[in-house]
Amino acid sequence: MYYILSHYQLGRELGVGGFGVVYQAKRLEDNLSVAVKYVNKNADHLKTYYHPEGRRLPLEIVLTLMANEGGSNPEIIQLLDWKDYSDHFVMIFEYPAPCQDLEDYMKDRGDKISEGLAKIVMRQVIQAILVCCQRKVFHRDLKPSNLLINIRTLQVKLIDFGCGDVLRDSYYRTYCGTIFYLPPEFLYHGVYHANPATVWSLGILLFRMVSGRYPFFFTLLWIRWKIWHKRHLSKELLQLLHELLVVNPEKRMNLKDILSHSWFTESE
Structure with a gap:
């Protein structure tokens, strides 16, 4: 089974909060610097929403996709990849350095x-x-x-x-x-x-x-x-x-x- 984190090498923790934890990482195929956000699905706080594709997804994924629709904007973080699993979801973001x-x-x-x-x-x-x-x-x-x-x-x-x-x-x-x-x-x-x-x-x-x-x-x-x-x-x-x-x-x-x-x- 394709597991998204197998394509990235995780580095230091960038931040942690009620909605998940974020790590600095590198994409293995090209060494691109990215940020990986891992969020456990918790029924007490996780909101879901129907994306126009017809799938019910975590609202954070939907909003990030919506914010990037119609072309990326330099002032809004770009979502490079994501995966929705049964008990968690993972989002891969650009991480401009430094x-x-x-x-x-x-x-x-x-x-x-x-x-x-x-x-x-x-x-x-x-x-x-x-x-x-x-x-x-x-x-x-x-x-x-x-x-x-x-x-x-x-x-x-x-x-x-x-x-x-x-x-x-x-x-x-x-x-x-x-x-x-x-x-x-x-x-x-x-x-x-x-x-x-x-x-x-x-x-x-x-x-x-x-x-x-x-x-x-x-x-x-x-x-x-x-x-x-x-x-x-x-x-x-x-x-x-x-x-x-x-x-x-x-x-x-x-x-x-x-x-x-x-x-x-x-x-x-």
Whole structure:
């Protein structure tokens, strides 16, 4: 029987979480550097979905395939191969070298990055998310550890669709993601929509990159009142954070408008 892992030599562990474990590896036939994700099937958390081919597959596989349909995108990780078994599934991803996840990249640089580099990262993340939206994919877990950055070229790739869902216009009643990025409307009302929740996550991500920490209650209040500031951050960046981290989702900036903000356009 064909077993996908027999075609790869596993290396060091890259990460582990509730949804599986990821290893760096080499494809035996050509020595290509890849990442191998191994996920046990657990009825308590594993979602499945009908792929257009007519097969019921783990939702993570379906979403990753959907995100890559219509041609690969440089800001979205490419799925090279996959196999679905009775008790687990395996996914083989490109693994551009040399790269780190953004969390480790920031830790090596004092837990934060410069405003200029944050702009480079954010632009690519937003472009990736916009492509995902066009392809009906809701990633739902934007955070530094789900972003790979090439340490030479600064190319960023969105990875790990394990917490995602199929994008829809109606609201979501369950949250699957990292608690620091939870949209306030879900906390207050128990429901949220994909677009404003994604914008909130982008605001938290941007804050984390330039400040080295997450915004907690009083910081979010100061942002809401537009009195939070840091000397080393531009007024355009502060304005963008104010518009991304609006508590009322109906007044929050729209996802498609973010790249038109002056923070992105002022030097163009």
